[in-house]
Amino acid sequence: MATMAPIEQRADPWLVELYRSHYRDLVRLAALLVDDRGLAEEIVQDAFVSVARRRMQVALDDEQATPAYLRSAVMNGARSALRRRAVRRRHLRSVEPPPIAPGADREALADAETRHVLIALHRLPTRQREVLVLRYYADLTEAEIATTLGISAGSVKTHAHRGLAALAQHLEAE
């Protein structure tokens, strides 16, 4: 007990499998919310660390629960990151921050239509943006979105509806 096993021997097949199945998708999801691949990766890694730690301590091997938990953790992480970013911005007192952060992958935004839509998306309130991304990117059902965000299915419907309407308005206005 006096020495620790090297990391390879302790590599948990469960974790490796979870990583293979979900890591990339979650990074992409997070990147849509925070617009910065590096930050998105950190957020997803946080989520994995948290879910793996829980597994060591409680039985969390329900196949449904784990991805749902990861997704929730990623959404929360992205929201905190945005909040911190907003606070920093306010302290800098900058005027109207650019909707797409400088860290964004420029080439991915080359397409003018894509950029146009994403800028409009980032002008929406956080909750609406989250619901729209989970619905139209991750293709989750209303019930799944409700679980992920910890809100009611009714709110999901409302946010999706209002979000899409607001998005259409922004798109028309420009």
Added chain:
Amino acid sequence: MTDHHPPGGPSPAEPDDPRTAARLRRALHARADRIEPASDGLHRIEERLMSRTSLTDAQKWILGGVAAVAGILALVAVVLAGGGDDDGDLATGSSTTTTTEEATTTTTEATTTTQFTQPVDPYAVAFPSPTDSRRFGAPAPAARAYATDVLGFTELTLGEIGRSQDDTTEVSVTDREGGPETVIRLERLEDSWFVVRSTAPDIEVTEPSAGTSLATPFQTSGRALAFEGTVDVLVLEQGSPLPRGTGFVTGSGTPPPGPFSGRIVYTAPDEPVPGVLVYRTLSAEDGRVLQATSFPVRLTTEQLDEEPEDCGDTSDSGDPGEATPDARVVKVFFHCGTDLDEVVALRRTVPADDPAILTNTIGALLAGPTEAERDAGFTSVFPVDAGAPSEQLHGVVIDGGVATIDLSGRIRDQLANSSANTLTLRSEVFRTATQFSSVAAVEILFDGSCEAFAQWSQSDSCLVTEP
């Protein structure tokens, strides 16, 4: 994640604008599907896990009934107090443990995951869930697991174990040196340790109290001091990592702790379950959990009325009174629940002497929602405890489509400049003023000063041009 639905294609419950939905779907995929994460993700995760694994191992030994438990615990505490997760120290240290009084009390019950038949009232404890097999033979590992798994601490130092009595004890937890101490209270029930509550120095919850049966949504109040006044509220089901609900309340951003009150919504379970309410504040610098007050509650299946986010059919809400030649029905805009994104209208009847209609309407806004409206879920920064509403408004001038609204500086003095407060005030004033066609934008002043409002709201200007 591939595009399951063809652009513009049908999808269950597709909202009424399939074209925008299709554009959005295309753009999201165009942006995200090109992103390839760096290849070292798994390695990084494992690295970070490893710094934790040592502690988990230590816990396993303890749970496995290794003798001289307290010695290891003391070392864990020492290692952590030293500010590091140093595996080497911990591992070496464990072979040179010393026995203390604590050891004799903790080594006797060395059952880990064997079934546990003695009933512990699940509504009286917060952690671990009496219905699963996890048990703690000593208070410190239970406190640590609770702090990380339930309260959400990421870095933590366990403080002294208070030894008030044999069957109750307190363990303090801090996120950083000099940080606030959250005190976790534990009780020994049926030979293992359970967390019964945690108490943070800056978060005092007066409503609901521990053990209460809750329906969704529920009202909560108390006093808190936090960065920007914001206290996160989590509604957890005992033993489940996914919150049934999340929300926040706003106390004070500057000492002393200020009052908060709000409504929290959660997804009602199919049958009553033991739950835990967590109120926590996060660090301004790194977003880590700083302190948390938490206690067990009972989550019932009851759902009260409509969702507070909807706050009823707002166009007909409020007391319209009668529109007479001398009176006019106007709208005042408040928020609904804790959703900062939406304002909702309530009706008010104000004197109709035309030049002063906006003044009268803003006056009605400053009076805030009525008690009945608050019960229905409406929230607002108004009324502010800053004297009579008439004294809180110095004057209103409309010029060239811009309404300049001069508020009393006492409003500012009473309201923490949290983003929740500033956003709420701005949008309520803006939407209320711009219901009149002669008003397109709003300038908000405090005691005649544009700069004073800009400073308080941490924006560049006192001119508000959108909600």
